[in-house]
Each structure stands twice: as structure tokens, then as C-alpha cells.
Amino acid sequence: MTKYVPSRLIRWAGYLAIAVVIPYVFVAPSSRLLVCTALIYALLAASWNLTLGFGGIFNFAHAGMFGIGGYAMAIATLKLQWASIPSLAFAVLVGAVVGGLTYLPVIRMRGIYIALITFVFVQISYHLVLALPDLTGGSGGLPGVPAMTIAGQSLAQYGGLGYLWMLGAAVAVLLIVLELIMASPFGHSLVALRDNEQLARSRGVNRVRQQFIAFVISGAMAGFTGAMYVAYFRVADVSLFGFGLVTLGLSMIFLGGTKQIWGPVVGAVVITLVNDRLTGLDAWSPVVFAAGTIAVLIFAPGGISAALTRGVAVLRGRLTNSGRPSTSSQTPQRSVEHA
Secondary structure, eight states: OOOOOOHHHHHHHHHHHHHHHHHHHHOOOHHHHHHHHHHHHHHHHHHHHIIIIIOOOOOHHHHHHHHHHHHHHHHIIIIOOHHHHHHHHHHHHHHHEEEEHHHGGTTTOOHHHHHHHHHHHHHHHHHHHHHHHHOOOGGGGGOOOOOOOOOEEETHHHHHHHHHHHHHHHHHHHHHHHHHHHSSHHHHHHHHOOOOOOHHHTTOOOOOHHHHHHHHHHHHHHHHHHHHHHHHOOOEEEGGHHHHHHHHHHHHHHHHHSSSTTHHHHHHHHHHHHHHTTGGGGHHHHHHHHHHHHHHHOOOHHHHHHHHHHHHHHHHHHHHHHHOHHHHHHHHHHHHOOO
């Protein structure tokens, strides 16, 4: 008797398999740069979707937590002279704390007001960096961040092969963690609050507590992503808080789709690849992105992931039906037997 394997385990194996295969497929330094960039943006978009997509919270502060995590990594390695792993852990901790603090002003807010306040947080972070040049380097940023090392081995060796391994593994682990979160009672309560807050609260769901936890988790993930960005590109500057990063992240999420955990990863990969092809368009590149995102939202409201899911479901249904004997073919057989 064949033992049933849950589809969740198959997906997880697929995530890990892709992470293992990537370093062997992309061997040229230019292609590794492009893939590492896509993986960093995949981390950003997938973690952002926890509050924005599944929580239904217009949390623009995620971009600010990303930038703060990046600066925490740069300050820990350059100013405090910490090793890579403690600096990375410090960035995660700072991101989690900032995520919790960011939620406090929006406890009683709803909808567009949360979006406005969290976007203001990004702007405050931007100006705070400029106001503390001794710590943050001001407008010049903090260049010269050392390459990340693990067990004495630099991840920048061999054309950034170590970064490719680590970022691929990080995306796979993040997707698995997000699936576990959303399959837990906490994840179900977060979705319930998004879909019908009054009903969820009547069933005993504490909105403030659940959303606060979501902000903390989201902040920790953003801090990790920002730290990896700075460790890979070796510089922390005010562009980490730019409006372009906010719009880029949102485009990745909505293009890929918010309903599937892996949707934003698909959006991040597509936009990174398209952006690489549109480098010659200069100022027209954002226009093309905007037009493409609008077209997807109109013709495929659920994003690329929803379209792929529907396509797979239709194909599976056709294959299942094709394997079954049709009624018309069975009816003559019965008549012959009776005859």
C-alpha cells in the first residue's frame, strides 16, 4: 500500500531542492549577482506579505524595518567590530523591537490611517539617519561593510557562491516558517481578523495582541533581510529608506499575489529579471513596471500565483477526467450484455 505524502512536505522539499540547485545553475558572476538580488527582494516581499497580505494591515513600515536592520548590521560590524553572525542576530533583534514599537501608534487605527502612520515612520527613519552622522555616516552612509563570514570562510569567495547558498536557503526556510505560521492557530486568527474583525473578536480573538505579534515577527524578518542586503552589497545608505524601495516591494507582492505564501517570491524574481532587461530605459523603467502591475491586477487580480494555481487545478481536473471511462462508452456495453 502506497503511503500518502502530504502536499505540504512535497512543497517544502521543492523549496529546499531549488535552493540546492541554484548555485549549480548560475555560475557566472553576473548571473549570481542578479540571482542574489532577486533572492534578497524575495525575502523582503515574502516577509512583508505576512502583515500586508495575510494580516490585511497596510504596513508600509516594513521597508523602514528593512533599512534599520541594514544599518544595525553595518553599525555592529564597522563600529562595534562584531563578527558576522552576532551582527546578523543583532539586526534581527533590532528589527523585532522596532516592529513592536511601530505597532503602538496604530493600535486604534484602521485602513488608510495605518498606511499613513507607517509611511511616516519610514520618513522619520530616513531623517534620523541623516541627523546622526557620527553613528550612521549621514548622507554618505556606511561603506566598507565586511563580507559575511561563517566558520572563517567568506561568503564573497568564488563569485559570491556562499551568499548564493545562504540566500537560497534563507528563502526556502522563510517559506517553510511562513507556512507553519499560517497553519497555526495564530495564523488562522490573523486571517480571521482580516476577513471579519467583529466576528473574530466575538470568538475571543485579541486583535491588538495578534497584530502586535505579527509586527514583531515581520520586523525580525525585515531586519534579517536588511542585514543580508548590507552584507552582500557592503554598504548601508539612505536609499534603504527610499520611496522607490516601498513601491518596488509593493509591486512584487501584488504582482506575485498575496494569497499564496510563495506568490511574492515569484513577483520578486519576475520584477528583478525584468528590471535587468529594462536598464536601458532609464526613467521609463518605473512606467513599464507600473503598467505591467496594473495589467496584472486587472486581468489576473490574484497575481501570477493565483493564475498559476488555477491553471494547475484546471490541468489536474482534465487529466483526472481523461483517466475515467466516459458514461457514453459504458452505456452500449451494458446494452450488449443485457442483449
